[in-house]
Amino acid sequence: MDIILGYVTTILVFFFTYNIFTLGLNIQFGYTGILNFTVITFMAIGGYVAGVLAMPKAAAGSGIYYILGLNLPWPIAALGGVLAAGLLGYLIGQIALKRLRSDYLAIVTLATGTLLYGLIGNGTSIFDGWQGLFNVPQPFAGFRTWTPLGYSIFFTIMTGVLFVLLWLFANRIYKSPLGRVMRAVRDDQDVVEAFGKNTFKVRMTAMVIGSMYVGVGGVLTIAYITALSPAGWTTGETFVVWAALLVGGRGNNFGAIVGSFLVAVVFNEATRYLPQIPAHPNLIPDIRYVLIGLAVILSVYFRPQGMFPEKKNTFLEVPLGDSSKAIEEHLAGGLSKVGEQ
Amino acid sequence: MTMISKDPSAVAKVALEVDSLKKSFGGVAAVDGASFSVEKGTITGLIGPNGAGKSTMVNLISGALSPDSGHIRLDGQEIGGLEPHEIGARGLIRTFQISREYPDMTVMENLIVSASNQGEKLFNVCFRPSVGKKRDRELVERALHTLITFGLYPLRNEYARNLSGGQKRLLELSRAVMADPKVLLLDEPMAGVNPALIEKLGEHIVELNKDLGTTFVLVEHNLEIVEKICSKVIVVALGTTLAVGTMAELRKNKAVVEAYLGGDVRERVGS
Incomplete structure (x- = not known):
């Protein structure tokens, strides 16, 4: 029983975290049309910064190097990680959002991500290079004595609560006037600009919020696994998040959840039970990528809007004061003439 | 000049x-x-042969x-x-030669999102959602009135991408109205539009000019409608102003006629 519970909690943490990544990407791409091809870098920065803020100073002579090591309590370290991801989003936005859009923007984000990957991997003194951080303190671990399972359940609930809060906030943005302007920017940036709205600012807002979302996911990842190395955030991981969003339905947060469940949980867990072939240890992960790629191709071909397409937004039209009278008068004049050209 | x-x-x-x-x-x-x-308050035409620099002028004026x-x-x-959004915020709104609706938003959303001061601030999303909701109510009401005027009311909940070419032209104009422009710069609003709808678009422009006092600058190739609704027409050729006047005056202007029909304009532009 304990084993099953442990397994379920692990999957749930994984599922919630992926959801948070996908929500972040949805705000950037689904709402605003920003092609962020380096989603996973924000996860890494969020995780690393939260890690080094929570960890004690790197011991001299241990052969392990990392910056900071401030030994801060977890909530503050977590906040630091999220803000770091947001700051990185802001910096990349300053370079990429000012003049670039669509595919050019995508290239810049991809290139920036690759640069950071190389920098962090090779620059051993930042986050201990390819080896990465480990023994990262667990949040609230000293708060009371936990059994390992009890802690897992606690962590799952915490992640779940965070996910729900972030989901509600993402929906709130979508329905707000800001979300509406974001979607207009996605549809035609020049027109929004011509109507007197600073589209750079709107896109930057989406970029930073989305990056912070992904940062939250990163903070949770490192806190749960208590380790993070560049092997855990290769470029391919970015496209798993993309696959989740595209298959689920961009612009629709519910679609983002279904996509995360399918891509991150079902594919990941189902492939786990494939028989291992000792001569090919990488076969299973590779099959996983093949399946995800296949899901994207099939979804784009047969259902380009995703499984749950963006919903049509209607407005409450009553009570309308004098306009309802005007509508009635107009309709009395003959519906057939209206709107026909 | x-x-x-x-x-x-x-x-x-x-x-x-x-x-x-x-x-x-x-x-x-x-x-x-x-x-x-x-x-102020006029409908001014801006005409000229292809390559006269009209589109560049529109792009310069709109930023x-x-x-x-x-x-x-x-x-x-x-x-x-200035940046395009700075110019837009000062009340000069332009439209585009090819209809550019927001395809994945409804007709109603196309209108509402074009209004100024919707309260589209992150601060409001976080702490004062009521600001946006209250403003939305006003905007919905205004948008409905506008849609009725333009005959788009039955299509209000349709995705803008599903509209016909003519309906998209009407949508562009009605959307521009929602922004309360001081000057509305229309870049070939009649391009690819059938004669009956050209007539109708012209009527809408005249009506808006009269009712709201909006100043219109109409860049257009259809001289018939320009003659009908514009009180003053500016002719450009080779990137400079060739003549200004009413359409009737311009028809008698040899330089203008030659600019349209061919002949060496260069000599006259310099003089």
Whole structure:
């Protein structure tokens, strides 16, 4: 029983975290049309910064190097990680959002991500290079004595609560006037600009919020696994998040959840039970990528809007004061003439 | 060439003023010293043969391009070289040659998102969602009125991408109205539109001009509708202002006729 519970909690943490990544990407791409091809870098920065803020100073002579090591309590370290991801989003936005859009923007984000990957991997003194951080303190671990399972359940609930809060906030943005302007920017940036709205600012807002979302996911990842190395955030991981969003339905947060469940949980867990072939240890992960790629191709071909397409937004039209009278008068004049050209 | 009047009372009546505007692409001078002014509350036509520099002028005035030299003034204030959104926020709204609706938003959303001051701030999303909701109510009401005026009411909950070419033209104009423009710069609003709808769009423009006092600048190839609704017409050729007057006057102007029918315009532009 304990084993099953442990397994379920692990999957749930994984599922919630992926959801948070996908929500972040949805705000950037689904709402605003920003092609962020380096989603996973924000996860890494969020995780690393939260890690080094929570960890004690790197011991001299241990052969392990990392910056900071401030030994801060977890909530503050977590906040630091999220803000770091947001700051990185802001910096990349300053370079990429000012003049670039669509595919050019995508290239810049991809290139920036690759640069950071190389920098962090090779620059051993930042986050201990390819080896990465480990023994990262667990949040609230000293708060009371936990059994390992009890802690897992606690962590799952915490992640779940965070996910729900972030989901509600993402929906709130979508329905707000800001979300509406974001979607207009996605549809035609020049027109929004011509109507007197600073589209750079709107896109930057989406970029930073989305990056912070992904940062939250990163903070949770490192806190749960208590380790993070560049092997855990290769470029391919970015496209798993993309696959989740595209298959689920961009612009629709519910679609983002279904996509995360399918891509991150079902594919990941189902492939786990494939028989291992000792001569090919990488076969299973590779099959996983093949399946995800296949899901994207099939979804784009047969259902380009995703499984749950963006919903049509209607407005409450009553009570309308004098306009309802005007509508009635107009309709009395003959519906057939209206709107026909 | 037009003389820019320095009389202050005349300046107060000018909505848009273009003064010795220049813009080159490589060695090609697309706009080469154009000067004209548009009086407040008028419908002014801007015509000229293909390649005359009309589109470049529209892009310069709306901020999509910045001028090499010269001035553009909106209500007496310099707007040359500002960002498009800064110019839009000052009340000069442009439309595009090809209809550019927001395809994945409904007709209603297309209108509402075009209004100014929707409360589209992150602060409001976080702490004061009621601000946006209250403003939305006003905007919905206004949008409904506008849609009824333009005959788009039955299509209000349709995705804009599903509209016909003509309906998209109506949507563009109704959307522009939602922004409360001081000056509405229409870039070939009649392009690809059938004669009956051209007539109708013309009526809408005249009505808006009368009811709301909006100043219109109409860049158009359809001279018939220009003659019908514009009180003053500016002719441009080779990047500069060739003549200004009513359509009837311009028809008698030899330089204008030759610019349209061919012949060497160059000699006359210099003189």
